[in-house]
Amino acid sequence: MKLYNLFLPSKDRLPVIADLPHSGTYVPQNVRKKYRQASRPILAPIDWHLEKLYDFLPQLGITMVQATHSRYVVNLNRELKEPFFGPENSSVVPYENAFKSPLYDVEVNQSEIEERIAMYYTPYHEQLKKVIQKTVRDFGKAYLLDVHSYFKGPVIDVCLGDVNGTTCSERLTECFERTMRKYDFSVSRNEKWIGGHITRYYGSMDNVEALQIELRFPAYLDGHEFGEEEIIAWDSDKFRDAKKRLRRVFTDFLKEMFGYLA
Numbered sequence: 001m002k003l004y005n006l007f008l009p010s011k012d013r014l015p016v017i018a019d020l021p022h023s024g025t026y027v028p029q030n031v032r033k034k035y036r037q038a039s040r041p042i043l044a045p046i047d048w049h050l051e052k053l054y055d056f057l058p059q060l061g062i063t064m065v066q067a068t069h070s071r072y073v074v075n076l077n078r079e080l081k082e083p084f085f086g087p088e089n090s091s092v093v094p095y096e097n098a099f100k101s102p103l104y105d106v107e108v109n110q111s112e113i114e115e116r117i118a119m120y121y122t123p124y125h126e127q128l129k130k131v132i133q134k135t136v137r138d139f140g141k142a143y144l145l146d147v148h149s150y151f152k153g154p155v156i157d158v159c160l161g162d163v164n165g166t167t168c169s170e171r172l173t174e175c176f177e178r179t180m181r182k183y184d185f186s187v188s189r190n191e192k193w194i195g196g197h198i199t200r201y202y203g204s205m206d207n208v209e210a211l212q213i214e215l216r217f218p219a220y221l222d223g224h225e226f227g228e229e230e231i232i233a234w235d236s237d238k239f240r241d242a243k244k245r246l247r248r249v250f251t252d253f254l255k256e257m258f259g260y261l262a
Helices: 110-139 170-182 197-203 237-258
Strands: 004-007 016-020 063-067 142-150 158-161 187-189 208-216
Touching (some): 063 110, 142 197, 158 170, 170 187, 197 208
Parallel strands (some): 016 142, 142 208, 158 187
Antiparallel strands (some): 004 063, 158 208
16 A cells, blocks of 8 residues: 555646645554454544545646545654654544544554654655655745645634744735635634644745645535544535535636636
8 A cells, every 4th residue: 555645737737736644544454453442443534535526636737645544543744743642633643533532442652653653654744845845946936735624623614724824925825715715615714723733844944835724524525513433425416516616716726826727
């Protein structure tokens, strides 16, 4: 199983990169056997089906990097700092899911944690950094869109996070805010989801602007309440409509920022 999928543009490449660090579902067997035996471990929620929702991005000239492994193997959107094994909202190797349900009966030992970091965390970030650095060399600048989805949080379609204006220009955030609203998405800025590790880390690099985009499940998936269940069904009228509108959002964004013509 590949550690990530790298989708290169099918037409003229633009200095825009989208990364999807939480839409992977794969759990290696050597990791899976460490989970609780008394009951089936709850490996949800994740950013359900975003790789299908945004699969049009390379057609528009955007490079896309998508993690294949579950966020409960390692969380790629957490800073590599102690404690490596800890709460889901702060640690690279979480001992619970996003609903605080425990994943283990006992603590994972240090060597296993280090192995996961070396095998799954580091290669993804090396690849993402490589793509960003090449983009900066080729274009003089790179725009990173850190793409996620959620349910528990603000009851609004899209939350944009630029860490209160510190990781990208006002122009970038305002462009997405305006075009999202143009195509009937309700939008907030820096409301709870202000930008995680990926947005902060790469947004601090020279000549890189980074923006986190959080899309609420009901904006693209059928249903109104979502918990720890696996969401298998995705191909619906709502999904296709959201995808169509998102394509228009990104097309307008690229046209305004780079003079792109679809």
